[in-house]
Amino acid sequence: MKKIIFVGLLGLTASVGRAQAPAFKRAFTNMTEVGGLFGRVDYSTQFSETVENRLSLTAQTFNGVQLRPRLAVGGTVGIDWYAAALLMPLCAGIRYDLARDTQKNVRVFTSLDAGYGVAWLHQSVSGYKTTGGWVLSPGVGLRIGRPGVANFTLSMSYKRQEAHVEKPVDGFYTLARSEDRVYNRLAIRLGIAF
Amino acid sequence: MKRTIYSLFVLSLFGLSSCTDKCKETRTYRRYTNISLTGTQVRQGVKLESARALEKPGKIYTKDGYLFINELKEGIHIIDNRDAGNPKTIAFLHIPGNGDMAIRDNILYADSYMDLVAFDLTNLANIREVNRVQNVFLNGQFEGGWWSFNQNNVTLSDQRVDYVTETMETNCEDGLATQSWRNCPNCVTFDASFASSSSSVLPTTSTGSNGTGGSMARFTLYNDYLYTVGQSDMQLFNISSPASPRIGEKISLGGGIETIFPYKDKLFVGSSSGMFIYDNANPAKPVRLSVFNHARVCDPVVVNGDIAYVTLRSGTTCQGFTNQLDVVDIKDLLNPRLLKSYPMQNPHGLGVDFPNLFICEGAGGLKSLDATNAMGITQLAHITGINAYDVIPIGQSVPGGAKTVLMIGKDGLYQFDYSNPQQLRQLSKIPVNRPY
Numbered sequence: 001m002k003k004i005i006f007v008g009l010l011g012l013t014a015s016v017g018r019a020q021a022p023a024f025k026r027a028f029t030n031m032t033e034v035g036g037l038f039g040r041v042d043y044s045t046q047f048s049e050t051v052e053n054r055l056s057l058t059a060q061t062f063n064g065v066q067l068r069p070r071l072a073v074g075g076t077v078g079i080d081w082y083a084a085a086l087l088m089p090l091c092a093g094i095r096y097d098l099a100r101d102t103q104k105n106v107r108v109f110t111s112l113d114a115g116y117g118v119a120w121l122h123q124s125v126s127g128y129k130t131t132g133g134w135v136l137s138p139g140v141g142l143r144i145g146r147p148g149v150a151n152f153t154l155s156m157s158y159k160r161q162e163a164h165v166e167k168p169v170d171g172f173y174t175l176a177r178s179e180d181r182v183y184n185r186l187a188i189r190l191g192i193a194f
Numbered sequence: 195m196k197r198t199i200y201s202l203f204v205l206s207l208f209g210l211s212s213c214t215d216k217c218k219e220t221r222t223y224r225r226y227t228n229i230s231l232t233g234t235q236v237r238q239g240v241k242l243e244s245a246r247a248l249e250k251p252g253k254i255y256t257k258d259g260y261l262f263i264n265e266l267k268e269g270i271h272i273i274d275n276r277d278a279g280n281p282k283t284i285a286f287l288h289i290p291g292n293g294d295m296a297i298r299d300n301i302l303y304a305d306s307y308m309d310l311v312a313f314d315l316t317n318l319a320n321i322r323e324v325n326r327v328q329n330v331f332l333n334g335q336f337e338g339g340w341w342s343f344n345q346n347n348v349t350l351s352d353q354r355v356d357y358v359t360e361t362m363e364t365n366c367e368d369g370l371a372t373q374s375w376r377n378c379p380n381c382v383t384f385d386a387s388f389a390s391s392s393s394s395v396l397p398t399t400s401t402g403s404n405g406t407g408g409s410m411a412r413f414t415l416y417n418d419y420l421y422t423v424g425q426s427d428m429q430l431f432n433i434s435s436p437a438s439p440r441i442g443e444k445i446s447l448g449g450g451i452e453t454i455f456p457y458k459d460k461l462f463v464g465s466s467s468g469m470f471i472y473d474n475a476n477p478a479k480p481v482r483l484s485v486f487n488h489a490r491v492c493d494p495v496v497v498n499g500d501i502a503y504v505t506l507r508s509g510t511t512c513q514g515f516t517n518q519l520d521v522v523d524i525k526d527l528l529n530p531r532l533l534k535s536y537p538m539q540n541p542h543g544l545g546v547d548f549p550n551l552f553i554c555e556g557a558g559g560l561k562s563l564d565a566t567n568a569m570g571i572t573q574l575a576h577i578t579g580i581n582a583y584d585v586i587p588i589g590q591s592v593p594g595g596a597k598t599v600l601m602i603g604k605d606g607l608y609q610f611d612y613s614n615p616q617q618l619r620q621l622s623k624i625p626v627n628r629p630y
Contacts, residue, residue: 043363052365054215064284128369156212165369167219171337175357175630176211176222181366186213 028073032061033191049164057081062093076113086122089135089156091115106144113137117161133162150194157187217366222630226339226353233348241289242321242537248626257297257405267336278598278609279621297405301436307598308343318549324437326465331424357630416456417477423454443479451566485529498548500525501568505541515536521568533568543584560601562615574616
């Protein structure tokens, strides 16, 4: 009987203990970053092959809801200054902390953004018409700072962005010209998150 | 945990190796191959065949409710269009090297490479060659491919045109800088791809019954003469006896000649550098008056009375960086005055049957406008969903019939009834099976 009472008390104590821990509340979360899109281009003509480096400026902001202590979902809006296209990715995004201990001061997180990059801000040269395309960007990063306050972030992600360009023709010798682009870049960004 | 981080880091490094932009341009263009023909092959190639599909329509001519549509370098489609709602293809008149035509009474004049051929159209089921003026045109071009005739060995050198689509890698940065086109190198052939780049119901002053052609035609009729322009000459033919054309004056014009159209007692000869005005008071021997510099031949122009309508379009090799309709007062032919510009989407050909003005907007469709007031042109209707290149208002083909406008689109020749210009009604569509 004593044993039963002891176990019962222990269970009660445990439940009281749980009730006293701070309950998780869903909250707005933001991660705003700027950085560079690093990559190369390799193209061949009939007579030569050329490899060149490419670097473009990128900025993005993720705004969402911290659904669980380690998981946030929301939307990502950005802007990518490619040399011949100014694209604005509109994505659905998630941020997931890998660190089980959410109280550490440096925590690893992963990210995934997927959506469509629009060319609303792009000003084409006369005769050209640039449209955007699908975008996918998985990545990994570090949150640096105490939990519960604004943190610095350092992230690295892969970004695949499609675009399409209709080009001018003389309507005679050349009858149709268009270009399908796939930008494959490594994005390295610094930012803040809260 | 550390293992996961290391895995992600290694995965990112792998990602680095695939961080290469991939850009591919797909281009469709014309490819030329030299071929040779004998004069006999050309002259024996004329024959009347059963109707066939349109593939590369060129100039269009109308007379008495019939449509004569040039198939580039091949011949002429003959279409009974008296009922514009149900056009019937009657026959195909195979004429090697044909690009232009004109009709006086029942006589059709058509070029066949180096010759001018006259056909009797009295019985459309039995079109006969009635006359031929030999070796009057010594060179010319179709779709940018040049041909020339050697009178000594009676041999013709020509270029066959093939359509090629290819894909190539690019540096992903095309379209970065302003394109600079200093001149208009391809303009000289612009009309050949789609017949008349601009057309109108043209005034004709003549002694006989003429058909109606576009304003980009190389053949035109005035009084007793057929005027034909080659690359650098104007060749006149006396057709006082229509079935027996006789070679007339030959006038040197200079290079890059494209079009000829009569306006009052003047002849307007379009070249890639400007528009020459010839006084045609003596139709047997036009005299050059001046050069009208305002309109480049790349810019389709139509005229009604003292007003010219000109469309300027971006995205061509002709320096056009604006999309607009210019309305120009040409009362004084030597000093045209811009009255007003109207913004447009991407204007191509245009046509006028005053006060109705029609403008093709390329992929933007066809617009019907009211041009009653040159300073206040208003849009009446806009048909979208079709790719419109050129338009020819042909009015009423038969008395009491519908007012018909012919529109040349990417996939066919459309006819619309514009009796109510606020509501264009599609009457029919003749499909075009383009090779590209």
